[in-house]
Amino acid sequence: MLSRTADHLYWMARYIERAENMARRLDVTYRMSLVQNAAQSEAALWVPLLHISDTVDDFNEAYDEVTAGNVIHYIALDERNLSSIYSCLRAARENAHAVRVAMSLEMWENINSLWLEFQQMDKSLMLDSGLTEFCDWVKSRSHLFRGVTYGTMLRDDGFWFTRLGGFIERADDMARLLDVKYHLLLPSANDVGGAVDYYEWSALLRSASAYLAYLKVYRDAVTPLRVAELLVLRQDMPRSLHACMDELTNILGQLSGNAGSECIRLAGEMHSSLHYGRIEDVFRGGLHEFLESFLRHNNRLGIEIQRTYLNVPINTSGLDDSGVDDDLSATGFDTLEPLLIQSQS
Amino acid sequence: MASIDYQNKLLTAFDESFDSLNGVRQVYSPYANWLAGKDFSQLTQKSRDAELLFRRVGITFAVYGEEEGGERLIPFDIVPRILAASEWKKLSDGACQRVRALNMFLNDLYHGQDIIKAGIVPESILTNEMYRPEMQGVDVPGGVYAHIAGIDIVRTAADTFYVLEDNLRTPSGVSYMLENRRMMMRLFPDLFRQYPISPVEHYPQLLLENLRAVAPRGVTDPTVVLMTPGAYNSAYFEHAFLAQQMGIELVEGRDMFVKGNAVFMRTTEGPKRVDVIYRRIDDDFIDPLAFRKDSMLGVPGLVSVYRNGGVALANAIGTGVADDKSTYIFVPEMIRFYLGEEPILSNVPTYKLGVEEDRKYVLAHLEELVVKEVQGSGGYGMLVGPTSSKAQIEEFRLRILANPSNYIAQPTLALSTCPTLVEQGVAPRHVDLRPYVLTGKTTTVVPGALCRVAMNEGSLVVNSSQGGGTKDTWVLQC
Secondary structure: OEHHHHHHHHHHHHHHHHHHHHHHHHHHHHHHHHOOOOOOOHHHHHHHHHHHOOOHHHHHHHOOOOOHHHHHHHHHOOOOOOOOHHHHHHHHHHHHHHOHHHOOHHHHHHHHHHHHHHHHOOHHHOOOOOHHHHHHHHHHHHHHHHHHHHHHOOOOHHHHHHHHHHHHHHHHHHHHHHHHHHHHHOOOOOOOOOHHHHHHHHHHHHHOOOHHHHHHHHOOOOOHHHHHHHHHHOOOOOOOHHHHHHHHHHHHHHOOOOOOHHHHHHHHHHHHHHHHOOHHHHHHHOHHHHHHHHHHHHHHHHHHHHHHHHOOOOOOOOOOOOOOOHHHOHHHOOOOOOOOOOOOO | OOOOOOOOOOOOOOEOOEEOOOEEOHHHHHHHHHHHOOOHHHHHHHHHHHHHHHHHHOOOEEOOOOOOOOEEOOOEEEEEEEEOHHHHHHHHHHHHHHHHHHHHHHHHHOOOOHHHHOOOOOHHHHHOOOOOHHHOOOOOHHHOOOOEEEEEEEEEEOOEEEEEEEEOOOOOOHHHHHHHHHHHHHHOHHHHHHOOEOOOOOHHHHHHHHHHHOOOOOOOOOOEEEEOOOOOOOOHHHHHHHHHHHOOEEEOHHHEEEEOOEEEEEEOOEEEEEOEEEEOOOHHHHOOOOOOOOOOOOOOOHHHHHHOOOOEEEOOOOOHHHHOHHHHOOHHHHHHHHHOOOOOOEEOOOEEOOOHHHHHHHHHOHHHEEEEEOOOOOOOOEEEHHHOOHHHHHHHHHHHHHOHHHEEEEEOOOOOEEEEEEOOEEEEEEEEEEOEEEEOOOEEEOOOOEEEEEOOOOOOOOOHHHOEEEEEEEEEOO
16 A cells, blocks of 8 residues: 555554543543542642653643643643644544545544544533543544444555554553653552552553453452553553554564565564563563663664655655655664563573 | 425526426426425525535535635535436537547647647647647547546526536546535435436546546556645545545655656555556646646656656646637637537637737626636636626726736626525525536546535625535436
8 A cells, every 4th residue: 555545544543542542641640639649749640641741841831830730731632732632633633634545434434523523522621520521532532433443444454554553652652651650659569559559550550441450360459560560461451562562463464565574573572572571570670671671662663664664755856766765764773672571590 | 385486586597497487397396396395494404414414524625725724615505406308418418529629629739730720729829828848749548638527517598508618627526526416315315216317426437447448558457546736635535535436546746756667656565556647736736847846746757757658647738728718719619620510519708808809898898797817717816797896897907907818708697596595595596517528438428517506696606715505416317
């Protein structure tokens, strides 16, 4: 298929997934703010949301102080924030609009009506009682979109590029989320924590729709080690890093042509670390270090996908064009350390 | 109860549905009976349903001059324009006849120029901006230049039709013909049981067949693509729609490149050869090496491959010279010259302001005439004398005097009216008609058309950019 078409589909899916993830965090943080906790300031509760998407500096430039209202507005509606739900939905719709031919009619209608509904929403309610309802709406529209994609789209490369974008984004988001929470909450791996930690960790689980799954799998108290295991290594947990890499390795194998060997190698390497790794070993080497390395790998995989399949250079008046843009050529990469989970002998 | 009842209204033009002597015309009689059973509120509800559906599907057009990406719906009117089989026969025969002659004219103009030698078309046509010297002597597949033509036709009396314009470059609007039909079938399935309406849904397949037929020689299974300027183009919806209906790739200039004597598109599996390009982008922007150097929308080198027969373009480059308003006046003579036939459809009498005698007459009668720019389109840059103020007329007079040969003038035609749902009820509004004529191995037209309607009372300007709406057109099978 056309590289540009694949690019639009890929980013459309990434933006939808990103909007969903933003909504998940926003909702969970909001719910936590309802649990009275004198020890924690408003800022301490809301700033992590900005850390996850690397937007603390941009936020501070745009607002005077960190209040619930400001952060909610910034993350949900602010046009200046390129990762706001508003920006993500708009970008998703614009990408879809550019390649509506490549998707099923139902998919296009779905994403178009999503955007129309969003525009017509009464946003003044959102900062108060309407926030949970809004976040639920974003999540359910994302589910609906994924479902309509799965249920109606021809299984050609367009389908696989759409799926690819969704899982790259999900893996990136999950690793960031865990890393930020890890920083803020975890003095040591064996710390079982008090009531505050319990709420924090269960909120993290809830934001990944994993709380009930946790109870079902472990039938025991919430501990950081198990939370990490569930969200990093459990293959059967649909938002875990392992599950994302399962999907990604499968999808990359489905794509037509022979151009993607480096993508497949990278994804395979990441997958095997997660597939055979043990959570104790992850903690021994440092969860934070592991997650940072994972993020670097996932980012490299994204760049490699972009370079291999999606890159469309601007036409200049040169006649001969091999279709490869120089600034993204493979030789420009730093060497990447292997993503390893060292087992103790 | 709603009805087609103009008893209290003064009809200023021929009405498609109603005759002040005999009442409702035969073709509209079942419709009028159906309408009599409906409440006005039911009709306005249907109209709102249609708008919602169109918006959900995203059948919108971008409006120039509004903020980037501004999207609007073209107003859709739920009352159809109905044409009897005999009326359609005349219209379609006439439109096909014109397109056959125009294709022969283009082939002649870019080769032997017999029509100039015969003294029918003046040699000055070679200085027309739309004439492309790059195409002189180039053989295009099948000698076809205008693969898709939109012929704008108006009616002034029961048997009097005029051709206003031949659109031979990148005529748009056919998606509305198709989507309006789909909408009408969805809103009023009961009417489709009562009327023997000719289907139009096969248009995209017919178009694809024609496009495949003009592939460069030797290619048996050609790759056909639709080339669009991009998502911000006013007709982007239509480009996407047609590509989807034909199952072909929708490409932009940056998706393609030239290598050797061939055009390729960039795909996720590597370069893929392109054989036929249905391009919805003007000549000027198609290749920065051949035409406008600042075009970011085109493909460098495309025209040179085209001239060498490495790729087919539809429509051909250089068709603009034949649909120019200064060439229009010669079409009846072209029909006689190339086909040896009498024109089935008439031209509107046209004054050329570059000609002194005509100019004198026109400047003395501006308040009665319609004045148009020779190369204008979309209803921009025109003066409708009878509905313009003195100040507007005087302002336009100065523009004409500054560059007279840039203008033509025509008498203000009393365009026929068609019943239309408006705030006050069902009322007559002026309409035109654009059938789409396709040429591949033969010249054909699907039995239907885009019907444009001026939604404002008395207005004669039907262009969507000027607030015009559209209707479904029903061609009856018997």
